[in-house]
Amino acid sequence: MRDGHAYDAELPKGISRSRPLPDEKLGALWDSIVIEEETKKQLLSQAVLNFTLRGKVDRTVIPLHGVILLTGEPGTGKTSLARGLAHRTAMAFRGGRFKLLEVEPHSLTSSAMGKTQRAVSDLFSQAIAEAAMSGPTIVLLDEVETLAADRSKMSLEANPIDIHRATDAVLVQLDALAERFPDLLFVATSNFPDAVDSAFTSRCDLVLRVPLPDRTACGQILRDCLTGLGRTYPEIGRLASAPGFDRCAQECVGLDGRAIRKMVANALACRQEVAMDPAKVTLDDVLRAAQRAKVNRAGGKSK
Ligand SMILES: Nc1ncnc2c1ncn2[C@@H]1O[C@H](COP(=O)(O)OP(=O)(O)OP(=O)(O)O)[C@@H](O)[C@H]1O
Ligand SMILES: [Mg+2]
Incomplete structure (x- = not known):
């Protein structure tokens, strides 16, 4: 067991x-x-x-x-x-x-x-x-x-x-x-x-x-992910209600739920400094990770 x-x-x-x-x-x-x-x-x-x-x-x-x-x-x-x-x-x-x-x-x-x-x-x-x-x-x-x-x-x-x-x-x-x-x-x-x-x-x-998440669902998944991390790193939890959150959620449109959660993990690994101390991640890091995930996805699709 x-x-x-x-x-x-x-x-x-x-x-x-x-x-x-x-x-x-x-x-x-x-x-x-x-x-x-x-x-x-x-x-x-x-x-x-x-x-x-x-x-x-x-x-x-x-x-x-x-x-x-x-x-x-x-x-x-x-x-x-x-x-x-x-x-x-x-x-x-x-x-x-x-x-x-x-x-x-x-x-x-x-x-x-x-x-x-x-x-x-x-x-x-x-x-x-x-x-x-x-x-x-x-x-x-x-x-x-x-x-x-x-x-x-x-x-x-x-x-x-x-x-x-x-x-x-x-x-x-x-x-x-x-x-x-x-x-x-x-x-x-x-x-x-x-x-x-x-x-x-x-x-x-x-x-x-089961469809890809729409704009509202993307926001909810991203929020859920950040607040979940917030249980360990309160600073990350606060990002869910910070200015700039909506822009990140918008950028997630086109990604599936798994990709959104993985994208947040990528944001935590965007710089060694953040990887060492995930509480330092910013919404800019999240936005860039989302943009990169979209580009990679588009690249994968056109192959
Ligand atoms: N709509 C969603 N809302 C929240 N989280 C989601 C959503 N879709 C996927 N996820 C996240 O993605 C992860 C993968 O989901 P799951 O394995 O159920 O997908 P799947 O459709 O079965 O994928 P696959 O077709 O590759 O087997 C889940 O752990 C979940 O956290
Ligand atoms: Mg499955």
């Missing part, structure tokens, strides 16, 4: 972590992601509905599969939201004995012919089914394009037929699990929604695009 979580080697293949819910740390993640309140509400309601309705209404009436897909650029908070959602859903059903499983897709893909398909089938039909039998279960499928790759875009020379079959296996298993376990919810994420097989997307009960 580390951080109070089970990281045990005994976890079934393909599952990187299993933890009981609720988990306050995941609640903090949910709160830390700045997006429209409406979007969070929609996400949570969809997850809650999964556990209220699916067990009671026939699938011929409402064909819910128990899958939510979050798409969006890297660093927009998808994984954090997915973990936070698991916590908040469990909170909504107090005393529900929920748990969260995290799937590590790369550990399933294998160069050996037939192995990926088998590993995917085993994961869903054994490990996940077993968990679902023991109580309400939420499964995080991060980078789902690895498991449910778009079959129509695969060239059979470049992509082994094994991966093609892995997508087939995911679809077959999702149907089987949806039929058997109403108290099971998958929350999938992808940076490449176009690379996800359309039959997978069609099974999703909600596909939600």
Whole structure:
């Protein structure tokens, strides 16, 4: 055990972590992601509905599969939201004995012919089914394009037929699990929604695009970051309400949430003097770091 979580080697293949819910740390993640309140509400309601309705209404009436897909650029908070959602859903059903499983897709893909398909089938039909039998279960499928790759875009020379079959296996298993376990919810994420097989997307009960933060959200993320640092360095906390803050927030528009937080770290490393004593960082340092992050991002994009 580390951080109070089970990281045990005994976890079934393909599952990187299993933890009981609720988990306050995941609640903090949910709160830390700045997006429209409406979007969070929609996400949570969809997850809650999964556990209220699916067990009671026939699938011929409402064909819910128990899958939510979050798409969006890297660093927009998808994984954090997915973990936070698991916590908040469990909170909504107090005393529900929920748990969260995290799937590590790369550990399933294998160069050996037939192995990926088998590993995917085993994961869903054994490990996940077993968990679902023991109580309400939420499964995080991060980078789902690895498991449910778009079959129509695969060239059979470049992509082994094994991966093609892995997508087939995911679809077959999702149907089987949806039929058997109403108290099971998958929350999938992808940076490449176009690379996800359309039959997978069609099974999703909600596909939600997590956007880049707008001007207001950028300001909130930057403020959150500075005030967080302010708990250790009060001088940095004060920058959040100093003149010049708005200009920095404006400069963050176009960056994702992760990039904004990393940019602040870069500002703390802008000069050795500041790195030695981070309390000396100024809003000018932050502004320059934001400008540089934007230039680097633009450079990366045009490549
Ligand atoms: N909208 C946001 N508000 C606040 N912080 C954010 C936001 N988006 C991202 N972050 C920060 O960026 C970090 C990375 O977020 P996360 O890993 O959830 O993103 P992701 O969308 O899953 O990225 P990737 O697609 O690369 O896996 C988080 O720790 C969070 O602090
Ligand atoms: Mg992620």
